[in-house]
Amino acid sequence: MATAYKTPGVYIEEIAKFPPSVAPVETAIPAFIGYTEKATDGVLDLKLKPTRISSLVDYETHFGGPQKETDITVAVTQTKSAGLITAQKAVAELAEEKRSKHILYYSLQLYFANGGGPCYIISVGPYKATMAAALVETELDAGLVAVKKEDEPTLIVIPEAQSLSIGDFKTLQDAALAQCADLKDRFVIMDVHGDGESLSDPTANLITAINEFRSNGVGANNLKYGAAYAPNLETTLNFDFEESSINVIINTDGAAAAAVKLNTLSATDNAAYELSKAAITDLPCKLPPSPAMAGIYAAVDSSRGVWKAPANVSVATVVRPVIQFTNIEQDQMNVDPTGGKSVNAVRPFIGQGTLVWGARTLAGNDNEWRYINVRRLFIFIEESVKKSTMQFVFESNDANTWVKVQGMIENFLTTLWRQGALQGVKPEHAFYVSVGLGKTMTALDILEGRMIVEIGLAAVRPAEFIILRFSHKLAVS
Structure with missing residues (x-):
């Protein structure tokens, strides 16, 4: 506003009364890391350069097709x-054991068939005739480092990790979980590695494979940032x-x-x-479930919202899970009393097809972060609010700014509450936003340039166990 006027006349001043708004970020933009036929669009070298695509045609343009099978x-x-x-x-x-271990192309087919949208491809190099496990882990890890520089991806998927030794698999997946914990804006979808028990072998012991995965396939840190699925899937995709x-x-x-x-x-x-x-x-093309799950995450986020658990959803382009198992075996997958590492099942149901039958993170014993949708909802809200508050950096740390920030965040959370993302019959039951001197900040915080905003959320949780109780009732005349 002008502080003084020198020429007589009429002057207009527009005064901002509304708080700014929070723009919601995308929630399901996977980054697929693996080997490709090529890594160029004819001009640029795309090796280890995250490239955004929107369709399988885009993939083929930049990265080519599948590795052709020669041992049929x-x-x-x-x-x-x-x-x-x-x-x-x-x-x-x-x-x-003789088929190609380079499955990224087929994985993208499975991803798009299950509702996937835009995603990133990180090519770590051209197809190899043989897979030297140690070198492959190093190259896949380089792809993981490359995707860290990109801000948009929210999911990490490495389908070819199953071809590694279980030790290299653990190193890679632990690094992916650590990246998620560091950036706090992404989530890992991983496949179970059974070491000696192949998840593509119908005769394999699934529980033995899962126990091996829990013991040697993933560490104990940052488990809330990832989810694992098993077994592998027999798809209707055709080999090239x-x-x-x-x-x-x-x-x-x-x-x-x-x-x-x-x-x-x-x-x-x-x-x-x-x-x-x-x-x-007619040959069955068996693939790990992570690409299908990435597509399902995207489809559920689009149709229902990131707060809806990506479970009880049919898996497209799939004939059946490779390994059949019972409810008793799934009990051991879903709940792990020792390490808390839950594994989500993909199961066939008569008349319904193949369904995703689990919605837990690897931190299955954690009451705060047990469910995938809760973890991803917080990632979504945290990232959206973080980006929107960047405009207030270096603004005056006073009540005028605090009111704007609080109003902006409350409007955003009220919208989410109305959409069903938060629990409570009233907005004040669903969340709170607090900022101000004597509330979240001391005089020292203000002197040192800190504006602290505290946000509390009552996230919706899935009805994982529906219990129907029946009893006899005496007839009354």
């Missing part, structure tokens, strides 16, 4: 009568393959011919060629 074999069985083929079938095989490397063995009336390459079969037996390709399409 196809057995074609034919029956002939009078020199004519009367019946034939083909069965394809791909041993899990190199026809010139696929062996096809044709067995006619019990007599097996020498193996031929798939790409040469089309010229000699087109029917067997098409049948072989169809058999390869």
